[in-house]
Structure formats: C-alpha cells, structure tokens
Amino acid sequence: MTKWKLKRKVCRGCHRRLPIAQYYKEQGAKTGYKARCKDCLRVSRRKRIRDTLNPLIAEHNADPSKNRIPPDCIPYSYKQCSACGRILPAKNDEYFPLTGPPTNRKLGTRCRNCRNAYMRQYRKLHALKQPDPIVEATLADNIGKSGYDSTGRPY
Numbered sequence: 001m002t003k004w005k006l007k008r009k010v011c012r013g014c015h016r017r018l019p020i021a022q023y024y025k026e027q028g029a030k031t032g033y034k035a036r037c038k039d040c041l042r043v044s045r046r047k048r049i050r051d052t053l054n055p056l057i058a059e060h061n062a063d064p065s066k067n068r069i070p071p072d073c074i075p076y077s078y079k080q081c082s083a084c085g086r087i088l089p090a091k092n093d094e095y096f097p098l099t100g101p102p103t104n105r106k107l108g109t110r111c112r113n114c115r116n117a118y119m120r121q122y123r124k125l126h127a128l129k130q131p132d133p134i135v136e137a138t139l140a141d142n143i144g145k146s147g148y149d150s151t152g153r154p155y
C-alpha cells in the first residue's frame with residue numbers, strides 16, 4: 001500500500017474538486033473524510049431546517065396549546081417562551097438576554113413580545129398607585145379633629 005496523502009477530493013454534492021481542508025473528517029470513511037464538502041453540508045443543514053423544522057415550528061406556534069412540539073423535543077438552539085409557549089430561535093432578537101458575563105449570558109424565559117406585554121402591565125399597575133386602605137381610614141378618622149386639615153392630614 002502506497003502511502004499517499006489526500007490533497008483534493010471531488011465533492012459528491014457540488015462536484016467541485018476541493019482542497020481536503022474543505023471537508024470534515026469522518027472516521028471509518030474510505031478516504032477519512034466526508035463525501036460532501038463543508039459548504040454542501042451547511043447548505044443541506046439549512047435546507048433541512050427550512051424544509052422540515054420551520055413548517056413544524058410554524059404549526060406549533062400557530063397554536064402552542066396543542067403542543068405540536070413537546071418541551072423535551074425542542075430542537076437545539078431553539079427556546080420555548082414560558083408565557084406564550086411559542087418556540088423561537090434562542091437569540092437576542094427573540095429573547096432579552098439577562099445580566100451576566102457576556103460570554104455566558106442566559107436568555108430570559110419569556111419572548112420579547114411577552115416580556116414587553118408583561119412590562120407594560122407591570123408599569124400600568126405601578127403607575128396607578130393603589131390607595132392603601134389603612135392610610136385612607138386613618139385620614140378619614142382624623143377629619144374634624146383639632147390639629148388636622150380637611151383631608152385628615154396634620155397641619
């Protein structure tokens with residue numbers, strides 16, 4: 001057996017004759033490398049996601065209560081919103097990052113939509129400043145007593 005080093009290889013996907021660095025290694029393969037080049041594998045992965053995963057996710061997100069994709073089947077690099085149940089890419093465009101070291105910043109559990117809705121609701125509740133019943137009763141009790149004004153507050 002002559003010892004030769006594979007320098008180039010024809011890709012089974014795109015039929016280009018590419019330098020061996022353009023292929024991923026594969027143990028057990030005759031050449032020691034994948035039959036298809038890195039570009040082809042990337043494209044087919046993207047195609048798989050586009051053709052198989054995206055319609056499934058769209059179907060799930062149309063009505064998350066049907067649990068078309070159960071929580072333990074959520075694909076890698078996706079994340080389910082804890083509020084609306086939609087499955088969205090685990091990216092900053094979809095989930096706000098929480099504080100933490102930039103290299104390991106976790107994403108919030110609610111999607112941006114739900115988080116924004118929650119914050120709007122939260123701000124509304126706090127802007128209303130619900131009157132405290134005990135304070136109100138004390139003030140009412142004070143009205144008319146000497147040293148208190150007409151709202152029940154001391155002079």
Ligand SMILES: [Zn+2]
Pocket residue numbers: 011012013014015016036037038039040
């Ligand atoms: Zn190729």
Ligand SMILES: [Zn+2]
Pocket residue numbers: 081082083084085086110111112113114115
């Ligand atoms: Zn959500």
